[in-house]
């Protein structure tokens with residue numbers, strides 16, 4: 001059974017946009033990762049392991065969207 005990748009927090013150093021994603025499986029779908037800032041288009045987002053609270057919120061959000 002594949003282990004889901006850890007939740008990651010993407011943040012934009014240009015406009016302070018940030019989002020935490022919690023992929024449901026090892027197959028990343030739309031909205032699970034960002035190559036650039038969706039708000040201002042900045043291409044180099046900072047990516048870090050999400051903290052436990054952000055992970056929880058991201059998973060709850062994924063659940064609510066179903």
Ligand SMILES: [Zn+2]
Nearest residue numbers: 012015037040
């Ligand atoms: Zn931005």
